Amino acid sequence: MTRRTWLAMAGAGLASGAAGGYPVLIFSKHLHWTKDYREMAQVARDLGFDGIDLTVRPGGHVEPERVAEDLPKAVEAARAAGLIVPMITSGIVDASTPHAEVVLKTASALGIRDYRWGGFRFTPDGSITKELDALQPKVAALEQLNDRYGMSAMYHTHSGPNQVGAAFWDLWLLLRDRNPRRVGVNFDIGHATIEGGYGDWVTSLRLLAPFVRGTAVKDFRWERNASGAWRPRWCPIGEGMVDFPLYFRMLRAVGFRGPLQLHYEYPELGGADGGRKQLTAPKDLVLAAMRRDLEAVRGLLVKSGLG
Numbered sequence: 001m002t003r004r005t006w007l008a009m010a011g012a013g014l015a016s017g018a019a020g021g022y023p024v025l026i027f028s029k030h031l032h033w034t035k036d037y038r039e040m041a042q043v044a045r046d047l048g049f050d051g052i053d054l055t056v057r058p059g060g061h062v063e064p065e066r067v068a069e070d071l072p073k074a075v076e077a078a079r080a081a082g083l084i085v086p087m088i089t090s091g092i093v094d095a096s097t098p099h100a101e102v103v104l105k106t107a108s109a110l111g112i113r114d115y116r117w118g119g120f121r122f123t124p125d126g127s128i129t130k131e132l133d134a135l136q137p138k139v140a141a142l143e144q145l146n147d148r149y150g151m152s153a154m155y156h157t158h159s160g161p162n163q164v165g166a167a168f169w170d171l172w173l174l175l176r177d178r179n180p181r182r183v184g185v186n187f188d189i190g191h192a193t194i195e196g197g198y199g200d201w202v203t204s205l206r207l208l209a210p211f212v213r214g215t216a217v218k219d220f221r222w223e224r225n226a227s228g229a230w231r232p233r234w235c236p237i238g239e240g241m242v243d244f245p246l247y248f249r250m251l252r253a254v255g256f257r258g259p260l261q262l263h264y265e266y267p268e269l270g271g272a273d274g275g276r277k278q279l280t281a282p283k284d285l286v287l288a289a290m291r292r293d294l295e296a297v298r299g300l301l302v303k304s305g306l307g
Contacts, residue, residue, distance in 0.1 A: 021307035023050035029275040037077035051084035057091030064099035093119035094138040117153035120164035154186035159194040168204035190218035234265035248304030
């Protein structure tokens with residue numbers, strides 16, 4: 001199927017990439033500084049992206065309480081620029097999250113089928129097993145809501161203490177009896193490498209592979225902070241510890257075809273890294289850094305055979 005045919009499907013699925021390879025999306029948090037949806041889409045297109053992962057959450061490009069009015073406008077602007085919108089990043093934690101149902105209903109009507117979900121945390125002194133048991137009904141209820149609208153929730157894996165999903169096996173326990181077409185995983189290889197930089201992320205990806213519907217891409221390295229403690233620091237693609245060639249080969253081996261999102265989290269991006277509304281660095285330098293990372297990812301995808 002050609003790129004033109006896919007794009008004619010109005011973004012309901014994934015298109016081929018700019019050079020006939022795997023499509024890459026920009027996480028729209030990093031374009032919050034653009035003045036409107038049209039500029040957001042133009043910047044993404046001019047950088048060379050194939051699509052956009054739209055933020056539909058408090059402080060995002062679309063506020064949840066305005067999703068019925070504003071998400072169609074954002075998607076229309078993206079598609080008018082020739083971009084696909086196969087997913088959104090939501091603020092949904094479970095089915096009881098305010099505006100969750102209208103977000104899913106609106107996205108589904110626009111042909112969007114995947115959304116990023118997350119936010120479960122362990123209490124510092126609680127029982128891990130009991131808390132996982134308590135989360136099971138929440139996952140089941142979200143699965144049912146997704147089924148109603150033909151949507152798939154992708155739990156985003158973060159790193160750090162008390163993050164459900166950071167250890168991966170906990171997330172597998174929550175999902176193992178669920179329909180992977182309705183509740184799955186957005187595997188963040190940056191956070192995964194922080195948690196298990198040598199071999200754990202490999203084993204974890206194998207464990208979760210049937211549920212991996214999307215992936216977020218970013219790089220990091222360990223550095224000492226001002227207090228002398230070791231902390232992960234985000235950096236440009238290829239300058240850190242993430243083994244992208246192995247990761248992309250593994251995705252290819254399991255037949256991955258979900259949305260691939262490029263994240264820009266390093267502080268040299270003048271606020272674009274954190275989703276700020278105004279840049280504190282020259283715009284041309286920010287865009288050059290974004291373009292450089294996109295080109296690096298495309299090269300890695302081609303070398304791995306996924307591109």
